[in-house]
Amino acid sequence: MSILSEQLTGFFLDYWPHIALILSLAISIPTAIHAAMNKKEVRAAIGWVGVIILSPFAGSILYLIVGINRVRHSQITELRDTHIKEYVSYSSPPVTDLEKTFSAPFSSLQILGDRISHFQLRSGNHIQVLVSGDESYPAMLEAIESAEHSIALQSYIFDNDRIGKQFVDALVRAQARGVQVRVLIDAIGVKYSHPPVHRLLRQHGIRCALFMSISLLPTSFLRSPYANLRSHRKILIVDGRIAFTGGMNIREGFCSQYTNNHPAQDTHFSFEGPVVLQLMSTFAHDWEFTTNENLSYDFWCACVWKTPEPQVPARCIRSGPDRFLASTHSMLQGAFAIATKHIRIQSPYFLPDQVLMGALTTAARRGVRVDIVIPKHNNLRLVNAAMMAQIDQIIESGCHVWLDTGPFNHSKLITIDGQWSYVGSSNLDPRSLRLNFEIDIEIYCHNTAQKIEGLIDSCIASSENLTLESLAQQPYKKRLMNRVVWLASPYL
Structure with missing residues (x-):
C-alpha cells in the first residue's frame, strides 16, 4: 500500500496542474453554459460567465449558491397558475370604461396591467x-x-x-x-x-x-x-x-x-x-x-x-424573482411613456436601470414635468452613494431632483398626470425591481392622486434642488467613491 500511495502522490505532484485544469474545465464549462442560457439580462450573463471563467472553483460555487433562482420557478408559480382563478372570486365585474373619466392613454395602461398581472382591474x-x-x-x-x-x-x-x-x-x-x-x-x-x-x-x-x-x-x-x-x-x-x-x-x-x-x-x-x-x-x-x-x-x-x-378602480401588481419578474418595471415603463403633463416620484432608494432612466429622461424631453424626491440624509449610506453617482444622468435631461431636508422618508409614491397612482413596497432600485418579492397597487383615482401629489409637493416645498453644479462641487474623492459604490449597485 505504501508503494501505491507513493506512486499516487508522485503522480499528483507531477501532474497536479493538469488535474486542476481538467477539474476547473469540468466545473466551469457547464456552470458558464447554465448562466448563459438562463440569465435574461446580458449584463448579468456576462458578469456571471466572467466570474466563473476567471475563478472556476470559487466562481462556480458562488453561482450555485446565489446565482440560480431555484426557489419559485418549480413551486409557487405552478401553484399560482393552477389555483389563482379558484382562489379569487369577485362580486364586481372588471373595469371596462376607463375612458369615461380618464384620458385616453390610461386605457392603454390598463391593457398593459391586464397582460402583466393575473389580477383584473x-x-x-x-x-x-x-x-x-x-x-x-x-x-x-x-x-x-x-x-x-x-x-x-x-x-x-x-x-x-x-x-x-x-x-x-x-x-x-x-x-x-x-x-x-x-x-x-x-x-x-x-x-x-x-x-x-x-x-x-x-x-x-x-x-x-x-x-x-x-x-x-x-x-x-x-x-x-x-x-x-x-x-x-x-x-x-x-x-x-x-x-x-x-x-x-x-x-x-x-x-x-x-x-x-x-x-x-x-x-x-x-x-x-x-x-x-x-x-x-x-x-x-x-x-x-x-x-x-x-x-x-x-x-x-x-x-x-x-x-x-x-x-x-384598483388592482394589485405582484413582482419578484419568479414568473412575475419585472412586473413593476414594465408597469412603470408604460406609465412614464403615457405621461403628458406631470410625473411625480418619491423614493428613498432611487437607482433605476437604464431602461427606466431612459423612460424618465424621454418623458422630460417630451415636455413632461418630472419631479423626483429623495432623502438628503439617507439611512443607507452605500445606496445613497450609488444614487449620487448616476443622478446626473437624470438631471441632464431636464428632470427635477429634490433633496428632502426633513426626517428620513421611506415612502414609495408615484403619480402620473394627477390621475394614476402607484403605491406599495417597491423601491426604484435593482433589489426591488429584480430580487425582492414586492406588492404594489395601481389606483385610477383623481382624488387619491391629488392627495399623494400634495404629500410629495409638501416635501418639495422644504427640499433643496439638486443641480449639476452642486454635484460638480463635491470633492473628487467623494465623487470617485460614489462611482466605486455604484459599480456594486445591483447587489446593494
Missing part, C-alpha cells in the same frame, strides 16, 4: 391614505382589535420594540377571542431586532413563519437564509374585509411618541373592496409556499363588502 375599492406611523399603526391596531375571525399579517421588518409589542399583544388578544392568526416575516428582516419577534409570537402560540429561511448547504456552520431573495411585502388583512399595504414596516422609529416627535416618515394605505381579495391571494400563496398550509378561500375572504364611498 376592479372598481368598488375605498382607499385611505395614512401618513407615518402616527396614522398607520393606530388604524392597523384598531382593525386587529375589531377582528372577528381572521388576521393575516406579512412584513419585511417586524421589530421586537415598543410598537412591535403592541402588535404582538393585539394579536394575542385576538387569538384569545378565537380569531385565526397567521404572521409571515422575512427571514432577513426579522433579524433587525434582538431577540427576534417571531420567538415572542411563538411563545404566545401565534402561528408565525419566516419567509425564505432555506438552508443552502448541509454543513451546519455554512447554513444561512437565502439572503439575496427577500419578501419585502407589507400586508395586513383583517376578516378578509379590510387590508393595509404600502411602505410601512413595524418599527417604533416611525412613531412620534418614541422618537421625541422626530419620527421617520412613510406612507401606508387602507383598502376595502375587491383589491382586498387580491392582497389575500398574495398572502395565501406566500404562506402556502412557506408552510405548506392552504388557507381556504371561504374562511379567509369576505363574500360581501359594505364599502364606503368614494369607490375607485
Whole structure:
C-alpha cells in the first residue's frame, strides 16, 4: 500500500496542474453554459460567465449558491397558475370604461396591467391614505382589535420594540377571542431586532413563519437564509374585509411618541373592496409556499363588502424573482411613456436601470414635468452613494431632483398626470425591481392622486434642488467613491 500511495502522490505532484485544469474545465464549462442560457439580462450573463471563467472553483460555487433562482420557478408559480382563478372570486365585474373619466392613454395602461398581472382591474375599492406611523399603526391596531375571525399579517421588518409589542399583544388578544392568526416575516428582516419577534409570537402560540429561511448547504456552520431573495411585502388583512399595504414596516422609529416627535416618515394605505381579495391571494400563496398550509378561500375572504364611498378602480401588481419578474418595471415603463403633463416620484432608494432612466429622461424631453424626491440624509449610506453617482444622468435631461431636508422618508409614491397612482413596497432600485418579492397597487383615482401629489409637493416645498453644479462641487474623492459604490449597485 505504501508503494501505491507513493506512486499516487508522485503522480499528483507531477501532474497536479493538469488535474486542476481538467477539474476547473469540468466545473466551469457547464456552470458558464447554465448562466448563459438562463440569465435574461446580458449584463448579468456576462458578469456571471466572467466570474466563473476567471475563478472556476470559487466562481462556480458562488453561482450555485446565489446565482440560480431555484426557489419559485418549480413551486409557487405552478401553484399560482393552477389555483389563482379558484382562489379569487369577485362580486364586481372588471373595469371596462376607463375612458369615461380618464384620458385616453390610461386605457392603454390598463391593457398593459391586464397582460402583466393575473389580477383584473376592479372598481368598488375605498382607499385611505395614512401618513407615518402616527396614522398607520393606530388604524392597523384598531382593525386587529375589531377582528372577528381572521388576521393575516406579512412584513419585511417586524421589530421586537415598543410598537412591535403592541402588535404582538393585539394579536394575542385576538387569538384569545378565537380569531385565526397567521404572521409571515422575512427571514432577513426579522433579524433587525434582538431577540427576534417571531420567538415572542411563538411563545404566545401565534402561528408565525419566516419567509425564505432555506438552508443552502448541509454543513451546519455554512447554513444561512437565502439572503439575496427577500419578501419585502407589507400586508395586513383583517376578516378578509379590510387590508393595509404600502411602505410601512413595524418599527417604533416611525412613531412620534418614541422618537421625541422626530419620527421617520412613510406612507401606508387602507383598502376595502375587491383589491382586498387580491392582497389575500398574495398572502395565501406566500404562506402556502412557506408552510405548506392552504388557507381556504371561504374562511379567509369576505363574500360581501359594505364599502364606503368614494369607490375607485384598483388592482394589485405582484413582482419578484419568479414568473412575475419585472412586473413593476414594465408597469412603470408604460406609465412614464403615457405621461403628458406631470410625473411625480418619491423614493428613498432611487437607482433605476437604464431602461427606466431612459423612460424618465424621454418623458422630460417630451415636455413632461418630472419631479423626483429623495432623502438628503439617507439611512443607507452605500445606496445613497450609488444614487449620487448616476443622478446626473437624470438631471441632464431636464428632470427635477429634490433633496428632502426633513426626517428620513421611506415612502414609495408615484403619480402620473394627477390621475394614476402607484403605491406599495417597491423601491426604484435593482433589489426591488429584480430580487425582492414586492406588492404594489395601481389606483385610477383623481382624488387619491391629488392627495399623494400634495404629500410629495409638501416635501418639495422644504427640499433643496439638486443641480449639476452642486454635484460638480463635491470633492473628487467623494465623487470617485460614489462611482466605486455604484459599480456594486445591483447587489446593494
